[in-house]
Amino acid sequence: MDYNMDCYHGTSHTNTASIINNGFRPSDGDNEWLGDGIYTFIDRGLKNPIEAAEQWSEYRAKKSKYQFGAVLQLNASADEEDIIDLNSEDGIKYLESLEKNFKDKLREVGKSIKSLEGVLINFGRNELGYSSRIVIGNFYIQLTQEQLNLHLRQRTPNCTICCINDPGCIDQSSIKEIKQWRIEYEVR
């Protein structure tokens, strides 16, 4: 394998045993940023991925109301040809080519499309055969309560997401819980 990386996934402690024993359940849906897959944070010089995963778990806890958060570490690998890196010139050109063709084709029938990235990735994989077992991209994500409260939106990315579409890229034996904590809820 050309690429081997440590990935970090924020979740609830309740899910940990099931993930370690049975594997991840990929998110699916074309509204996902990088298409279908298992969403993790990786280190590409932006936000510390462990901290990002912890904050993501906290964010999810507010919605799902779980008591204990967890950060899982896992190792993923794939050949270069199976990775779409949207921080690379090749990845950008690929996405731009798809988007241009999408919009041109839809314009023929008087239609337009909005939310795109996840659809483009899934479409390229399913219809055009580009494997994209792993997709990497930088995003700005509101992770802290302060960012959420202030509705901070920046074009400058603050973290790197690694979406693992093919669970076979994950070394199942590498999955381990590296952090667990009680979620603190505000008392009103």
Place this chain on the structure above:
Amino acid sequence: MKFDDNVQKHIDEYFNNISGEDFARLLSDKYHVALSDVVSDDIEGEKIINTIENFSLDSFSVADDISYSEVISEIIDNCGERDVTDKLDVQSDMTPAEAA
């Protein structure tokens, strides 16, 4: 992945061989994409342009610090429109103060 001429050719060939109707149907049926009518989008774009044009610059408390691009971004965020900037051929780099 490497993006080279072969990949570009492959993508272009796919789109050359599918009709707009079939493509729109595929996106809708398989990818659950809600496609917008371009005409209605243009109408929405017109509304937003009119909103900006009618916007009183005096209402900015710190007019010198607010640019049109920030106003447009705010409107886009509030409207949920992502491609409306294409329709807004305004002086995006000018501040309201400069425009006034």
